Amino acid sequence: MKAREFDPRRLDVRAFAKDAGELAGHWPLAGFERLRDLLAAADGTPPTGLVQWSARGDEVPVRGAAAQVWLHLVAGADLPLVCQRCLQPMVEPLAIERRFQFVADEAAAAALDAEAEHDVLVFARELDLHALLEDELLLELPLVPRHASCPEPLPALVRDEAELPVENPFAALAALRRGQG
Numbered sequence: 243m244k245a246r247e248f249d250p251r252r253l254d255v256r257a258f259a260k261d262a263g264e265l266a267g268h269w270p271l272a273g274f275e276r277l278r279d280l281l282a283a284a285d286g287t288p289p290t291g292l293v294q295w296s297a298r299g300d301e302v303p304v305r306g307a308a309a310q311v312w313l314h315l316v317a318g319a320d321l322p323l324v325c326q327r328c329l330q331p332m333v334e335p336l337a338i339e340r341r342f343q344f345v346a347d348e349a350a351a352a353a354l355d356a357e358a359e360h361d362v363l364v365f366a367r368e369l370d371l372h373a374l375l376e377d378e379l380l381l382e383l384p385l386v387p388r389h390a391s392c393p394e395p396l397p398a399l400v401r402d403e404a405e406l407p408v409e410n411p412f413a414a415l416a417a418l419r420r421g422q423g
């Protein structure tokens with residue numbers, strides 16, 4: 243029997259799981275429309291770079307009930323962001339590994355979601371893996387991106403009064419005040 247071909251943008255998750263299907267690829271960052279607006283290229287050009295991803299379907303037999311349908315999603319990307327401390331460009335490496343269980347309806351999803359550690363989704367006729375991956379990338383995006391350690395020297399900040407030139411009137415004033423104290 244010939245293996246079915248699966249389209250990641252219109253994925254039949256049930257069949258994908260039944261076949262223990264596997265898909266992998268890379269999608270350009272610029273093609274994720276919601277994510278793209280949050281990424282920063284210093285000159286305003288669309289972000290370059292790719293999101294590497296792979297997906298695997300898995301059907302888990304359950305005694306006396308319908309088999310569970312699972313989707314494993316793994317992805318990685320280097321996201322161009324702007325550091326909120328020094329306002330210089332930075333690269334945030336994101337790695338995603340998720341397990342989704344698919345269920346018949348919202349009620350079943352709500353019941354499971356309350357206790358499950360994995361994500362629970364409701365079956366769609368065709369799952370758009372691109373959109374699901376974008377959701378996950380958005381969730382992982384740091385709220386306040388920051389370098390682990392900013393490049394030195396910080397451009398717009400003078401951090402140490404001692405570095406001010408002597409003729410700076412404020413430094414002179416500060417020295418005067420210290421002398422009086």
Ligand SMILES: [Zn+2]
Pocket residue numbers: 325326327328329330388389391392393
């Ligand atoms: Zn920084």
